[in-house]
Amino acid sequence: xxxxxWKEIHHFFSSLIGYMVVGGFLVLLGLMLWxxxxxxxxxxxxxxxxxxxxxxxxxxxxxxxxxxxxxxxxEQSSGTIELLITKPLxxxxxxxxxxxxxxxxxxxxLLPTGLYYLTIYQLGSPPGNLDSGAIMGSYIGLFLLAACFxxxxxxxxxxxxxxxxxxxxxxxxxxxxxxxFSFVSRIPIFLGNxxxxxxxxxxxxxxxxxxxxxxxxxDVIYFMSIIVFFLFxxxxxxxxxxx
Amino acid sequence: MSVxxxxxxxxxxxxxxxxxISFEVQKGEILGFLGPNGAGKTTTMKILTGFLxxxxxxxxxxxxxxxxxxxxxxRSVGYLPEGNPLYREMYIREYLHFIGSVYQLKNITARxxxxxxxxxxxxxxxxxxxxxxxxxxQRVGLAQAIIHDPAVLILDEPTSGLxxxxxxxxxxxxxxxxxxxxxxxxxxxxxxVQAICDRVVIIxxxxxxxDDPIEELKSRSTGAQVVFIELNxxxxxxxxxxxxxxxxxxxxxxxxxxxxxxPKKDIRADIIAIIAQEKYTLLEMRTEQSSVExxxxxxTQTSKSDSK
Numbered sequence: 001x002x003x004x005x006w007k008e009i010h011h012f013f014s015s016l017i018g019y020m021v022v023g024g025f026l027v028l029l030g031l032m033l034w035x036x037x038x039x040x041x042x043x044x045x046x047x048x049x050x051x052x053x054x055x056x057x058x059x060x061x062x063x064x065x066x067x068x069x070x071x072x073x074x075e076q077s078s079g080t081i082e083l084l085i086t087k088p089l090x091x092x093x094x095x096x097x098x099x100x101x102x103x104x105x106x107x108x109x110l111l112p113t114g115l116y117y118l119t120i121y122q123l124g125s126p127p128g129n130l131d132s133g134a135i136m137g138s139y140i141g142l143f144l145l146a147a148c149f150x151x152x153x154x155x156x157x158x159x160x161x162x163x164x165x166x167x168x169x170x171x172x173x174x175x176x177x178x179x180x181f182s183f184v185s186r187i188p189i190f191l192g193n194x195x196x197x198x199x200x201x202x203x204x205x206x207x208x209x210x211x212x213x214x215x216x217x218x219d220v221i222y223f224m225s226i227i228v229f230f231l232f233x234x235x236x237x238x239x240x241x242x243x
Numbered sequence: 244m245s246v247x248x249x250x251x252x253x254x255x256x257x258x259x260x261x262x263x264i265s266f267e268v269q270k271g272e273i274l275g276f277l278g279p280n281g282a283g284k285t286t287t288m289k290i291l292t293g294f295l296x297x298x299x300x301x302x303x304x305x306x307x308x309x310x311x312x313x314x315x316x317x318r319s320v321g322y323l324p325e326g327n328p329l330y331r332e333m334y335i336r337e338y339l340h341f342i343g344s345v346y347q348l349k350n351i352t353a354r355x356x357x358x359x360x361x362x363x364x365x366x367x368x369x370x371x372x373x374x375x376x377x378x379x380x381q382r383v384g385l386a387q388a389i390i391h392d393p394a395v396l397i398l399d400e401p402t403s404g405l406x407x408x409x410x411x412x413x414x415x416x417x418x419x420x421x422x423x424x425x426x427x428x429x430x431x432x433x434x435x436v437q438a439i440c441d442r443v444v445i446i447x448x449x450x451x452x453x454d455d456p457i458e459e460l461k462s463r464s465t466g467a468q469v470v471f472i473e474l475n476x477x478x479x480x481x482x483x484x485x486x487x488x489x490x491x492x493x494x495x496x497x498x499x500x501x502x503x504x505x506p507k508k509d510i511r512a513d514i515i516a517i518i519a520q521e522k523y524t525l526l527e528m529r530t531e532q533s534s535v536e537x538x539x540x541x542x543t544q545t546s547k548s549d550s551k
Contacts, residue, residue, distance in 0.1 A: 003344035015332065079328030083387075086292040087345045088318040242296045 004089070004097030008071075012105050021067055025109040028059050033116060041116075047124035048131070049116060053138040053211055057178060057204075060106075060146055065170035067105055068153025069163045071098045072234075077161035081238075091238045095231055099154055106146045110139070134213035141210035144223040145203055149174045151230035158237035177226070178203040244306070245270045245395055245425035246291065251300035253286050253449075260286045262449040263300065268442075270394075273421040275440030275457075276429040279543055283449045284429040285325050288399050291427070292322045305394045318346070321388030321424075325399040327381055331373030335364060335383055338372060339390060346391040358386040362416060378409030385416060389424075396426045402435060414439055433539055447543045460538060469531040470511055473499040475524040482521060486513040501531075 012018035032039045032055045039051050075081040084094055117135060124130050149170075156170035157163075181202030185195040199205050203226070206219040246268040253261040261283045268274045278284050289295040290302055293313045302309045307316035330338055336355055343351035359368050362382040367375060372383055381401060388396055402413050417428060418439050428440060436443050436457065443460055445453040453460060480492050480500070488508035495501045504510045511528065518525050 003341060003347075006344070007341045010337070011332070078331070079324060079326055080330060082289075082294055082324045083322075083328050084345075086294050086317055086320070086322045086324070087342070088314045089345060090314075241294070 001089075001093035001097045004084075004094055005101050008098055008101030009104060012067075012101065017067065018105055018108070021063055021105055022109045022112075025059055025063055026112055029055060029113065041120065042123075047120045047129060049120060049135050049138070052113060052116060053142060056142055057145060057207065060142075060149055061171060061174055061178070063109075064102070064106065064146060064149040065153045065156070065167045065174065067102050068150060068170060069157055069167040071102065071154050072157040072238075073161050073163045073166045076158075085238075091235055092231075095154065095234050095238070099150060099231060102150045102154070103147055106150065107143070110143065110146075131213065134211065137213035137215060138211040140215060141207045141219075144210070144220070145178070145207050148177065148203055148223055148226045148230075151227045151234075152177065155230040155234045155237070158234050178207075181205070244268075244303075245272070246274075246302075246304050246427060248287070248291070248302045249300060251287065251290065251302055252298050253283075253290065253295070254298045260449055261290075261297075264446065264449070264451050265300075266444050266451060266454055268395075268425055268427060270425055271421075271423070272442060273418070273426045273428060273440045275436035275443040276427055276446065277431065277433070277436055277443055277539060278429075278446040279431060282446045282543075284446060285399055287446070288322075288325075288397050288427070288429060292320055292324075292397055293317045294324075318391070319394050321391070321393040321396045323384045323388045323396075323398045323401055327384040327401075329372050329380060329383060332371065334371055335359070335368050335375075335386075338383065339386055342387045343390050348391060354390055358390050361389070361419075362386040363412070376409075378405050378412060381405065381409070381413055382416070385413075385420075389420065394425060396420060396424050398426065398428050400429055400431075402430060402432065410435075445539060445542055452542050453538075468504045468508060468510075470502040470504065470514060471495060471499065471527075471529050471531055472502070472514060472518075472525060473527040474518065475526060478518075478521065478523060482517055483514070486510055486517070489513075499527075 012021075029052060033041050033051050037043065039055065041049075041051055044051075072081070075084065085091070120130060121128055152173045153166075153170040156173060157166040159169060160166050179202065182199050182204050184190070185198035185202075190198060200222075203223075206222045209216060210219045244267055248267070249265040250263045251261055251265070252259065252263050264283070264287065266274075276284050276287070286295065290297045291304055291309060293309050293316060296310060304316045305319035307319065309316045330341075333341070336359070339355045339358060340351055343354055348354055359365055362385050364379065364382050364386060367379050372380065375383065385398075385401065388398070398417065401417065402410050405413060414435065417426065420426065421439070430436065440457060442456050443453065444451055475498065477498055478500070480494075483489060483492050483502070487510075488505045489510055490503045490505060492503070493501050502510060502514060511530070514528070515525065
C-alpha cells in the first residue's frame, strides 16, 4: 500500500497536477474571500470564515473529480492495472493507497487556508473574537466531505477508461450526494412525511451540522459509511474481471 | 515442477477460451507457447499470473496454487503482460524503484542497478519511459519482471512490434535469462521458437495440439521431402520418372525444378546421377525441409477443419 501511495504522491508533485490543484483551490478561494465584493470577508461585519466553508464544497465539486479521474481510468486504458494486480498486492491496498494519496493532496490544498484563520483572528474586535470551535468543526467537516468526494471520484474512475467520462460521472455523483437529497426533500409530496429523512441522506445536512462546531458521532459515522461504501464499490469493480 | 497446469478451463460468458489444457514446465526450461491469435495463450498466462481466475482445473507456479496461495505465487513470477504496459510519465529508475518497493525488496537501489545493467538499459537509464524506443521499453518491461529475481518468468509476446535488430537483442536477453529461470514465452513467430526455446506447446482454439521438444516437432512433419534444383538449361521432366520414391516434379521457374519425394526418402543422389547422365550442369541444389512454421500451419489448419 505504501508503495502505491508514494507513487501517486510522486506523480502529483512531479507533474503539474499537484500544483494546479493546490494553486487553483487557493486562488479561487482567495478571490472569493478577499477580493470579490459580494463574498468579501473584509466588507462583512463579522470575523468569520463562513465564506470559506460555503464556497469550498463548490470548488471541491470540480477539483476533486479532477484529481481522482485518472486514478483507475488511466491504469485501465494503459493496461498498467494488469501490472499492479499481478504484483503481490491486495486489491484493497491499491485502492486505499490511491485514496490516501488524493486525500493528502486535498490536505495540502486546505492547510494554507490556516492563514485565513490567523488573519481573521487578528481582525476581530478585540483580536481573537471569533468562534474557533465552529471553525475547527468546519475544517473537520470539510475534510470529511472532501474524503467522500474523493471516494466517489475513485469509484467513478473505475467505471471507464475515459478520464473525461470519469470526471463528469464523479461530479454528478458528488453533486447529487451533496445537494441532491436536500433538493429532492423539498418536492411537495415529501413535505411533512419523508422530507427530514431524505435530507439526512445528503452530505450537506451532515456538513452543516458538523460546521456548527459540534462533532456528533452520527455525522462522523455518516461520512465514514459513505467513504467505505464507495471504496467497497471500487473493490467490487476491480474484482469484476473475476466474474 | 516449476509450472503445472492441469485441465485448465476458462469461459468468458458462454464462450470457452480454454478447453481443459494440461502441461508442465520443468525448472530451467524455456517453453515456447505458440498459437494463432485468439488461441488462448494470453488467457493461460493471465491465469498463471493471477490476473484472471480459471473456471475449472488447476494451475500452480513454483509449487503455489495460483488461486489458494495467490500472493506467494504472484511473488515468484515475473510477468511481462501483452503490449508491455508501462507508466510513460515515470523515469526508468523511478519506475523500477517503484516496482521494487511493491515487492518489498531490501536494497532496492542495488537491485535496480543490477537489472538496468542486465537488460542493457544503462545508456538510456536517465530517460523518461515515454521517450524510449520500443525496444528499450521492452527492456524496461523485462527489467521490472526480473527485479525480484523470480523463479518463473512469463512473457506474453515480448518481441511483437520490434525491428529486426531489437528482436535479436530481446531474444538474446531472454535466452540469457533462461539459463537460470523457467520461462514461458508466447509468440506467433515460429523462427523465434526455433531460436530460443527448448520445448514448444502449440495451442489452438483453447486446446493443446502439440507439446514436443523442438527437434521432435520438426521430425513430425508428415509432408513430403522437397528437393529444389537449378540447372544451366531447360530439361525434359520425363527423364526423372524412373526415380523410385518420387511423387512429382514441377517447374519452379526458368531452369529450376522442385522434386517431391515420399516421406523420409532421400532422392538427391538419384537426381544428380540423371543430370550427369544427361550432361547438364547443376547450379544449385537444396532440400527444403518443412519448417516449424509449416508444421504449425498444418497443425492449426487441420484442427480448424476438425472443428467444422
